[in-house]
Amino acid sequence: MKRFTAETADPDVIVNELLNGGGAVGISGLFTPEEIAEARAIVMEHSEEAAEKVTHFQGAAEEDGKLSLQRRVWNLLAKGDVFCRMAAHPVLMKILRKFLGTEFIMGSIAANRILPGGPGQEPHVDYPYWDFHSPETHPVGLNGSFPMNAQVSVLLDPFTQESGATGYVPGSQKELRYPTPEDKFYENCAQMTGEPGDVALFYGVTWHCAMPNKADHDRSAILIQYLPKWVKPMEDMPAALPQEFLDRASPDIRQLLGLNYPYPEVLDTARAGNTEGRT
Numbered sequence: 232m233k234r235f236t237a238e239t240a241d242p243d244v245i246v247n248e249l250l251n252g253g254g255a256v257g258i259s260g261l262f263t264p265e266e267i268a269e270a271r272a273i274v275m276e277h278s279e280e281a282a283e284k285v286t287h288f289q290g291a292a293e294e295d296g297k298l299s300l301q302r303r304v305w306n307l308l309a310k311g312d313v314f315c316r317m318a319a320h321p322v323l324m325k326i327l328r329k330f331l332g333t334e335f336i337m338g339s340i341a342a343n344r345i346l347p348g349g350p351g352q353e354p355h356v357d358y359p360y361w362d363f364h365s366p367e368t369h370p371v372g373l374n375g376s377f378p379m380n381a382q383v384s385v386l387l388d389p390f391t392q393e394s395g396a397t398g399y400v401p402g403s404q405k406e407l408r409y410p411t412p413e414d415k416f417y418e419n420c421a422q423m424t425g426e427p428g429d430v431a432l433f434y435g436v437t438w439h440c441a442m443p444n445k446a447d448h449d450r451s452a453i454l455i456q457y458l459p460k461w462v463k464p465m466e467d468m469p470a471a472l473p474q475e476f477l478d479r480a481s482p483d484i485r486q487l488l489g490l491n492y493p494y495p496e497v498l499d500t501a502r503a504g505n506t507e508g509r510t
């Protein structure tokens with residue numbers, strides 16, 4: 232992974248690396264130790280108990296009864312001003328404006344805490360959301376030649392090989408497809424390692440996942456999803472229709488109104504348990 236600082240983070244160089252290079256970069260020096268300590272304290276406070284929250288790519292963990300070793304804290308903008316500073320850091324804004332267009336939006340800001348012994352996730356892509364395990368539900372020929380997603384992880388703990396730093400396959404963003412077992416992800420992956428306060432920025436087409444935490448400490452990060460402005464529909468058609476219309480709409484009309492697609496969803500209060508993944 233190519234590494235940059237707040238001073239050397241040239242948007243053109245980084246955009247090229249995301250699209251045509253490894254698909255992920257590291258940036259250090261964006262946040263103070265105080266900001267990271269504050270964010271971490273809030274995340275820990277909100278995940279002290281293994282509260283059942285919706286999660287993704289944890290099908291195997293759910294089967295093994297290990298879901299509680301990964302904890303999500305959703306809807307972070309409502310939980311502390313420090314998260315607004317993370318989401319809109321000027322260095323990130325400048326790079327993301329180049330990558331996703333000047334009016335890009337944020338799709339999610341959440342913490343992912345993996346406790347010691349946490350098994351990590353299923354290798355996946357985040358393009359534009361999480362459901363490319365079912366490619367037939369997307370437009371024919373959809374590909375990653377232009378970005379419809381960018382992911383930022385702000386590391387709150389040391390991300391090492393041992394602690395399960397996000398694994399990814401460099402170059403896998405060049406062909407949009409969900410990884411299969413034949414791709415031997417774990418043999419081919421590198422890891423987005425770093426110190427608390429460092430940022431990993433990656434293109435969501437890149438095959439990646441949280442790796443198993445074999446260290447004796449937690450491994451938490453703030454995960455931020457960014458999208459082009461038009462990933463949100465232009466018209467809010469359901470809001471413009473009377474409730475009786477929606478109640479009696481056929482399955483096809485409901486689909487056309489976007490009512491079958493769950494996102495955007497209030498993940499903080501969504502049904503607990505794993506809802507996405509191949510398994």
Ligand SMILES: O=C(O)CCC(=O)C(=O)O
Pocket residue numbers: 287343357396397398439440441442452454
């Ligand atoms: O926490 C990580 O290392 C990655 C999380 C991730 O990729 C996801 O939740 O989509």
Ligand SMILES: [Fe+2]
Pocket residue numbers: 355356357439440
């Ligand atoms: Fe992901």
